[in-house]
Amino acid sequence: MHEVLNQPPEFGGRDLWRDDVALREALVREGGDGFRSEVAAYGALAGGELLALSHEAHRDRPRLRSHDAAGHRIDRVEFHPAYHRVMELAIAHGVAGLSWARPEPGAHVARAALAYLHYQAEPGSSCPLTMTHAAMPVLRQAPALREWADKVAACRYDARDVAIGDKPGVTLGMGMTEKQGGSDVRANETTATPSADEGAYTLVGHKWFMSAPMSDGFLVLAQAPGGLTCLLMPRRLPDGDRNAFTLMRLKDKLGDWSNASSEVEFQGAMAWRVGDEGRGVATILQMVMLTRLDCMLGSAGLMRMALSQALHHCRHRSAFGKRLADQPLMRNVLADIAIEAEAALALSMRVARAVDAATHDPREAAFARIATAIGKYWICRRAPAVVNEAQECLGGAGYIEESLLPRLYRQAPLNSIWEGSGNIQCLDVLRALSREPETAEALRVEFDAANGLHPAFDALVAGLPDMLSAASEAGSRMLVERLALALQASVLLRAGSPIAEAFCRSRLGADHGLALGTLPTDLDDGSIMVRGAG
Numbered sequence: 001m002h003e004v005l006n007q008p009p010e011f012g013g014r015d016l017w018r019d020d021v022a023l024r025e026a027l028v029r030e031g032g033d034g035f036r037s038e039v040a041a042y043g044a045l046a047g048g049e050l051l052a053l054s055h056e057a058h059r060d061r062p063r064l065r066s067h068d069a070a071g072h073r074i075d076r077v078e079f080h081p082a083y084h085r086v087m088e089l090a091i092a093h094g095v096a097g098l099s100w101a102r103p104e105p106g107a108h109v110a111r112a113a114l115a116y117l118h119y120q121a122e123p124g125s126s127c128p129l130t131m132t133h134a135a136m137p138v139l140r141q142a143p144a145l146r147e148w149a150d151k152v153a154a155c156r157y158d159a160r161d162v163a164i165g166d167k168p169g170v171t172l173g174m175g176m177t178e179k180q181g182g183s184d185v186r187a188n189e190t191t192a193t194p195s196a197d198e199g200a201y202t203l204v205g206h207k208w209f210m211s212a213p214m215s216d217g218f219l220v221l222a223q224a225p226g227g228l229t230c231l232l233m234p235r236r237l238p239d240g241d242r243n244a245f246t247l248m249r250l251k252d253k254l255g256d257w258s259n260a261s262s263e264v265e266f267q268g269a270m271a272w273r274v275g276d277e278g279r280g281v282a283t284i285l286q287m288v289m290l291t292r293l294d295c296m297l298g299s300a301g302l303m304r305m306a307l308s309q310a311l312h313h314c315r316h317r318s319a320f321g322k323r324l325a326d327q328p329l330m331r332n333v334l335a336d337i338a339i340e341a342e343a344a345l346a347l348s349m350r351v352a353r354a355v356d357a358a359t360h361d362p363r364e365a366a367f368a369r370i371a372t373a374i375g376k377y378w379i380c381r382r383a384p385a386v387v388n389e390a391q392e393c394l395g396g397a398g399y400i401e402e403s404l405l406p407r408l409y410r411q412a413p414l415n416s417i418w419e420g421s422g423n424i425q426c427l428d429v430l431r432a433l434s435r436e437p438e439t440a441e442a443l444r445v446e447f448d449a450a451n452g453l454h455p456a457f458d459a460l461v462a463g464l465p466d467m468l469s470a471a472s473e474a475g476s477r478m479l480v481e482r483l484a485l486a487l488q489a490s491v492l493l494r495a496g497s498p499i500a501e502a503f504c505r506s507r508l509g510a511d512h513g514l515a516l517g518t519l520p521t522d523l524d525d526g527s528i529m530v531r532g533a534g
Helices: 021-029 033-059 081-092 107-121 126-134 143-152 280-316 328-357 362-399 405-411 422-435 437-448 455-469 476-495 500-508 525-532
Strands: 063-067 073-078 172-175 191-194 200-211 217-224 227-234 245-250 261-274
Touching: 021 033, 021 107, 021 328, 021 476, 033 081, 033 107, 063 245, 073 245, 081 126, 107 126, 107 280, 107 328, 126 172, 126 200, 126 280, 143 261, 200 217, 200 227, 217 261, 217 280, 227 280, 280 328, 280 362, 280 405, 280 525, 328 362, 328 476, 328 500, 328 525, 362 405, 362 422, 362 437, 362 476, 422 437, 422 476, 437 455, 437 476, 455 476, 455 500, 476 500
Parallel strands: 172 217, 191 217
Antiparallel strands: 063 073, 172 200, 191 200, 200 261, 217 227, 227 261, 245 261
């Protein structure tokens, strides 16, 4: 009988909360401990049922059915049943609505933890979950849309393609970018013409990228008589009829396969104005802070799952006479990945606390405003390199779909592109620092709180004023990178994290190369690996 040995067991059936000591500490540290039971329950679900459902949802991608058998236009996207089950579980557990259903201190921190856990299991569905969650501040600007806001907070999923009056809960998508404009949404050409009904408009034009096309409603930007304006466009009209827009095609994307994204044309579609005419960008910025935070959390979740996959493999596979996890060079790589993943989570959860306090604390609001742009730039940029390094830990097995890592690798570039690419984030940081002096003050306070805790941190922070005074567009990436590293170090140092010393020496000092796996050899990589494994 032929027997194959030296193979790791199946990864599934994990408790992502129990295995993540850094998450458990961050939830308490940032004020979300009152929701511990809810987050713990979702961590067990994410590493079990959700992870299994994710395989099904990704293998059978969404399909566009433009017409029914009789030739009628229906513009319906069909999903594998696993996708709907994922959405049902996520929304019921508050991934899209906890912050609004239970507006208590720490709710945004707990919801951030839920989003981080969800992204590890099924990142594709995080797109509509994020947009539904982030739409609430925009919806609240229009009293006439209270039913929509109430149904976001209801934490109920209903996949039926019917008017919202017949649904217990809703999901939201977005349509911002057009062919000719991309990130420059002020170049949008879609027109919004006022109709006879108060606050209602008709839309004519297109969107090159409209996310989650089976959502119940979409926040879109269009040119009204008073300028670029934000509007809510329902999928179904109040009487149940289809709204006048056409799904031209679904995007064939690098990753994010379980979720549908579309190209759409508006042919007199009805929409309601949100905010004043000409204030579209200012209105939509109410949700940008929340979507950027989710980009940070998503990338941190990807890095965490990649680390978990690599550790699992290396602890169960041997080569050259001993386990991979006992090989000195492999230990260096695994510890380096663990440091990167924990630093990403630590900053993301700190920003979630700022978002939680933003409504009543101006300094925290200013910090959230700038830290989301800084964190999104850096954390999302790190994810592809970290996931690829984890693939190398598995070797050829990390290139095979069954290992999960190819899916993570395809997903990894998304968050750096979505909600503004890296250059957009850097320009936004420069804009905030020059026009909103309270953001620079918020950063100063954050750095001062960790002053004296590590010489490499102190040296970096001491040089920041000169970098800020000499800030230019061409040099803004270096500035934002330094700010991001300083913020991560500040959180880790003040938390007393066991990885703070390794982070500061390797990321802020000169004790690290340009590649992962180049940590100083005198660090305790074993304890870092153990911490990463929970």
